Amino acid sequence: KAGVxxxxxxxxxxxxxxxxxxxxxxxxxxxxxWYQQTPGQGLQFLFEYFSETQRNKGNFPGRFSGRQFSNSRxxxxxxxxxxxxxxxxxxxxxxxxxxMSETQYFGPGTRLLVL
Amino acid sequence: GENVEQHxxxxxxxxxxxxxxxxxxxxxxxxxxxxxxxxxxxxPQLIIDIRSNVGEKKDQRxxxxxxxxxxxxxxxxxxxxxxxxxxxxCAARRNNDMRFGAGTRLTVxx
Numbered sequence: 001k002a003g004v005x006x007x008x009x010x011x012x013x014x015x016x017x018x019x020x021x022x023x024x025x026x027x028x029x030x031x032x033x034w035y036q037q038t039p040g041q042g043l044q045f046l047f048e049y050f051s052e053t054q055r056n057k058g059n060f061p062g063r064f065s066g067r068q069f070s071n072s073r074x075x076x077x078x079x080x081x082x083x084x085x086x087x088x089x090x091x092x093x094x095x096x097x098x099x100m101s102e103t104q105y106f107g108p109g110t111r112l113l114v115l
Numbered sequence: 116g117e118n119v120e121q122h123x124x125x126x127x128x129x130x131x132x133x134x135x136x137x138x139x140x141x142x143x144x145x146x147x148x149x150x151x152x153x154x155x156x157x158x159p160q161l162i163i164d165i166r167s168n169v170g171e172k173k174d175q176r177x178x179x180x181x182x183x184x185x186x187x188x189x190x191x192x193x194x195x196x197x198x199x200x201x202x203x204x205c206a207a208r209r210n211n212d213m214r215f216g217a218g219t220r221l222t223v224x225x
Contacts, residue, residue, distance in 0.1 A: 004158075031211075033213070035215075042204075042215060042216075042217045042218060043159075043204060043215040043218075044215075045212070045213060045214070048211055050211075055211055056211040056212055090158050090159070102147070103149065103161060103164060104149070104161070104213065105161065106151070106158035106159045106160065106161075107158050108156075108157055108158045109157075109158045
């Protein structure tokens with residue numbers, strides 16, 4: 001079974017631009033979560049989508065948004081990029097996301113560099 | 116919300132020795148505690164997890180223990196090998212909210 005895939009793997013943008021990252025979960029998984037990973041802040045939860053609805057949200061500004069499609073694929077968008085948005089953006093999928101037996105599987109991440 | 120603290124931040128051991136990483140959590144309602152290993156340039160990979168109704172779980176050289184009363188859980192790696200070198204993250208989840216520790220950089224010296 002294929003794992004979680006993320007595209008693109010690397011991205012360079014300039015301040016003020018916007019970016020869209022894509023995540024394809026493991027087949028059969030309906031929950032997709034997004035995380036930002038930086039050396040200073042570690043792994044921080046952005047948001048989680050389940051059945052095309054945002055079910056949970058972390059403490060990030062409104063410039064960070066996401067969506068999920070009917071096939072469970074998810075995208076996240078960052079508008080008006082700032083230097084501090086440079087990070088590894090990780091996507092994780094699970095079957096449901098909330099049950100006791102749920103395990104999250106991570107993709108390889110998209111490394112975003114904002115210049 | 117949940118707060119997860121992880122110690123130590125760096126750990127260096129000799130090949131063949133054991134390594135122990137400890138985490139504490141604040142939300143007593145957290146019920147799922149996974150451990151992830153992240154190698155350079157890759158996403159975190161689940162290595163073992165434990166649920167709140169279990170006190171200990173073992174998988175070959177890796178074991179995790181959970182003390183719900185004290186709200187702490189630990190990762191134990193025995194007979195360490197150079198390929199165990201990586202950053203390890205603990206996490207605690209309540210419902211759909213998963214919070215991660217800051218990570219431990221483990222170096223296994225041959």
